[in-house]
Amino acid sequence: MSNVLIELKSLTKNFEDQQVLKGIDLNIHENEFVTLLGPSGCGKTTTLRIIAGFEEPSGGEVLFDGVDISKVPPYKREINTVFQKYALFPFLNVYENVAFGLKIKKMDKSLIDHKVKKTLKLVGLEGFDKRDVTRLSGGQQQRVAIARALVNEPKVLLLDEPLGALDAKLRKEMQGELKKIQKEVGITFIFVTHDQEEALSMSDTVVVMHEGIIQQVGTPEDIYNEPENRFVASFIGESNIIEACMLKDMLVSFDGYEFKCVDKGFKENECVEVVIRPEDIDIVRPKEAQIKGTVKSIVFKGVHHEIVVETEHRDYTIHTTDYYEPGLKVGLTFGPDDIHVMYRMDWE
């Protein structure tokens, strides 16, 4: 991975008597697409606002290129933001909105013109110069907001849930577009979202946050396949989370049976939790499996059916393209590498 650009060191933030960030440590690299992911109130937006300079941290440091910038005002930072509701200037047209930052820097008029035109082209708004921003569609406003930030050639672009206000189809489109733009301009993007699918499909690195603490940092594959705890596992995608006991390396027991797995490094007989993704469970005839149960419900989800199977100890959620009649007796199987063992966390 390339050089570290932003370094957050034991960052804390209190609002009145509430601590919203409880010590954030994070390295963000050059040219990286980082997503801060978590439910609302997890501190992801606060983290972003501290990096932008709109909030001062209560404790800790924000290093930018090795220099502490936590006291530097936003207008002196080489960072630009795409705001949640775009925050376009309603009294300026598309061109003037994009040119705002350059005009403040008193840049030469022809240079401004060149840069604005280039950036508008980049975001696919060529020829929209004179349009009134208040009359643009959500997706177009979004593009203006991105252009307005990018035209300043920041080292980092912050995006605060920028796709939240768009409909599902447009959102998909913009996801791809954003990723493309990031590759093209080659700068760091820090993206805040509560949408796990968005995070997984766009990012180089996903940072999962909950209650002001980073739960896990990793590639989308890591986060999905190897969640570090129950929160990450349940927040990212559907999952069956089962309390279990690690008998020894590569052997775990739950629901009264022993299963081979691929995880090791736990203490003998340590209490752990196991994640099995719904798509990793196969439904077979009862006599072919250890775990047996009855189909409780089946819901059509488009690509797959979501089936809930009631067993002696718990209900399992399974995704499959096949159809099973409710009430049918079935067996459930999964392979050793479908089982992911996590440390147990005390969760209220």
Add this chain to the structure above:
Amino acid sequence: MKHFTKLVRPYIIWAVVIILLPLLLIVLYSVTTGGNDLVNIQFTLDNFRRMTEPVYLAVFAKSFRLGLTAVGICLFAGYILAYFITFFSERTQSLLILLVTIPMWINTLLRTYAWICLLSDNGAVNTLLQMLGFQPVTMMYTDFAVLIGLVSDLLPFMVLPIHTSLCKIDHSLHEAAMDLGANKVQTFWRVTFKLSLPGVLNGIIMTFLLSISTFVIPKLLGGGQYMLIGNLIENQFISVGDWNFGSAISVILAFIILLAITGMKQFDQEEGEEE
């Protein structure tokens, strides 16, 4: 919805009787000679011709000069006041706005008398000056006294619309400006002030309207010789009894105000399109 529209009828009748008819009467008076009865009406433009006499033109000029000065002071002081009020919490803001509007609950006449107590030769201000060893200053019956009376009377009409338009500004626009490299001063002029312009215009129109047609304040604080348009009209109706000339002045004043407002609105729209 349709049958509700009938509910507006009493209001229309009310508006015609109370507003439209008197207005038409004023226009009628302004183009007729005195001493007409219902059957015999003599039309004339003499009333308007009289307005071109230098005495009256001077009254107009003085009124406008004083009115615009008062509006200017109100704008300057009112904007600063409204701007700083927005920095407080919402609860404190409503309290401060209440404080700004409280004087409006008291009759203008009373408030103006209060100023007389403060500004007169033996008034509170001069007593204080003398106690501090300064010479007393004559303030009553000067432009200064009239201006103070006008500004204190009109200030709320400037503060309220400006404060409202400042409150409506989405805070993320300020953040966006800062994010794009604007410092606090640049953010104010390029974003905050621009977005508060509708409030500023409304404030200017309201205070200008009120200041140009006032007659109580100049009469009390400016003395009997102090003549503004409002006083001139009042005199024609009450002392001189020349309702026709009084009406003509009213019509001209109304016309000028209408022109001024249209001009301002035009400016507002062009500003919006240009930017």
